[in-house]
Amino acid sequence: MPTTTSSSSSAASSSGNRQADVFSRLASSDPEVKLKALREVKNQIIGNRTKKQSFLKLGAVPAIASALSECDNSSILVQSAAALGSFACGFEAGVQAVIDAGAFPRLLRLLTSSDEKVVDAGARSLRMIFQSNQAPKYDFLQEKNMEFLFSLLNSENENVSGLGASIIAHACGTTVEQQLLCDAGVLEKLVILLDGSLSQREACLESLATVLKSNPEAVSRFVGLEAGRYLSSVTELTKDRYPRTRLLSCLCLVVIYNTSPSYFLNMGTKSSLVTTLLELLNDPGQSGNEAALGLSSLIAEKEDLQKLAYEANAIKNIVDILKTGSELHPKRLQGLFLSLAELCSKLEDCRCSFLSLEVLDLLVNALRHKNADVRTAACICFKNAARSVKNLSAGRFTTDHVMLPLVQLLHDPSSAVQVAVLGALSNIVLDFSSPKSTFIEYGGIKQLIELSKSMDPNARCSALRALRNLMFLADNKRKELFYSDVKAQGFASLISDPEPTVQEQALALLRNLVDGCINSIEFVFDEDGLILDSVARQLRKAPQAQMAIQGMYVLTNVASGTELHKEAVMQQLFPQPQAESNNFMLKFLQSHESQLRSATVWTVINLISPSSPGALDRHVKLRNEGIIPQLKNMVNDACLDVKIRIRTVLSQSMSFGDN
């Protein structure tokens, strides 16, 4: 209605006029007027983002910063510092404005004031700034900085000592810095704050986590302080009545656990850590956001903890939060999806439970989220849930609804999203010989081939893994579709990639291509056997075991074909002229990797298969090249599978009259 619009417009205008009025008074030469104006600004912006923005636009921050430097009236200094702190509190543009206005060194100077109130206000304000990533880097390597830091930590003023802890939490990023701080005795200083006020405790927990992260030496030093008393204190704080304290103590324990798991042998401690983090997920504020990431970090790669979390109903709890319908903070969404991803990473029960809660819509929506971290987390969640062969086989992920947004993400501007979606797709495309593939219908093969030529080796590797999975038990139509795009020359380049991991995936893909229908072996003979030549060339270069395994299975599969195929393999194994020969087969049989020995013996089995007419001649050649004698030496191979296969070869040998 016109009247409402007019009224709200006039209200906004009146508010704007008031702000302009207060702003003009900030520059007053009358200390009383200035002080009043500072108080007004501070009171108006506390917890009010909109007003912070309005005052920021008016240029209030530089005005307040100059008030800080131009007078020595302690009340004005206190109010200026407090106002600047409010601008910086949880508002990145405010932090930037305070720093740009040159207020940071002025605030630091306040700490040397003889007036306790001024010191306190300066410390509070600086703590707000050090909550932000934009705060200036603090160089611990400079001796005077370290002295200053300790003077802060030694202060009786809780905001000043808390500031010391906040500086550590903000600025300590490297092992060298961690070591330097530990050597200077910072842990001994920090633990004193654990018994201090709420704000000191919280600052202390944050900085402890920073100093201990991924540093076993620092953790050992911390745990050794007063025979583990402070580890117990941190553990005790996970039951504190304040959620933020509970969270920060949990995060500190997560860091200690991830760095040195041996201090957490007690299942009860692990279990209570999981339960506390799960409870904190329901906190609607920042603590809830951080708890989600903390949980994912705690359970990452740890099957025992994943089981504990699963038994504590983590999947249902998380899915319930995701299903609340309210808009969740991107950090929380990221943490929740990553936690779900970790839960689904190893345990099939978790995957089935997760998928039974009808979560695919949630995941699909997250794939379209504007925040790249959320999209990445959703892709990782898809990837891990799709480790369930049971659900893959049931075609749970291959609907248009799921496949289309995933394929679209292959063009995502964020490279992290691209890598994550490749991971998800490489699992999901595994549809166990179902002739119809939504992925292929969306042009997925062409996109993967394109990505297999990427400059990024990880992307090449992931794309080839996806193609390998797509060709697993594929029919000839699908194989032709792929091959017609890549051709012999393209395939040979992939096999000769400079990265061993890429070569391995290319060979594994080729192994699948020549499996199945016997006609598919012909792919390796295209363009005068260019592909088979490339395989053998790589095998002669003393490759890494994992690559050699795939290469030998290519030869095994080709050798399972016709007489011509077997002879072609023999030609690659023992090329003419002899000078070119490099008896890699013999080396592989002596490998420590049992799977490589097994793959090599399978090639021999296929070459001398009794149903093929040239088997006897090939046997003679293999004997003369030392392969059969080597196998005779391996009859007691440590690997049962290899031992059994060798027995097959030797029994065949005996039928050829070889004793």
Place this chain on the structure above:
Amino acid sequence: MPVRVVESNAPAQVSGTDPGNRSPLPPSSLLSAGQAFSGTQNVSNQQKEEAWRVNVQIQGVDLEHGYLCGTMEALNVPMADTPVITFWEGEIVDGKNYTFYTGKWEATREDDMRHWSKFPSFAPLQGQVETDGGRQLDLSNYPYIFMRWKEQYFVNVGTDCGLTIAGFYYVCFSCSDGSISGFYYDPNSSPFQKLELKTVNEGRTGFSFSSYELQ
């Protein structure tokens, strides 16, 4: 010079090993994802002799968790218009994740022993299994792998197809030739329906292997 292959028919015994710390069974190349088997299941009863042709494909193997899964296709099922495909999940008896005792699916220890003892390769183990459930057996070097396969869902027909997947199979796999024997157990079906499968090579003169990798 002929070389005698060292062969041990009886598995070694381990003393005082905590099953939780026991290693999973080592991989067997013929029992890997992608391998296909073909054969029959004898479903004869007192009224008539009958056998269904059966194809099995392994789709996943996770030895660490004693898990494998795949599909089973029954070809000439009388009441079905098309071959009936089911998805099954298997438990590998490795002493770490699973023992010879089923402990579920309406199978008592007596049922277990009655079925396992039908496999000749179980004979060397029987005494130990009867003594302590086989907890002391180290099966990692034994050339047979014992499993239970339980069908989970119908892949290509509805649950109203008139067939049941209520039971499960006691299975014995021979690492040497890849042959599979099994006995279907369902208290409500004909007892000891025998499953016999051999590896399939798709017209090749040798063995072929594919693989996938889940990230």
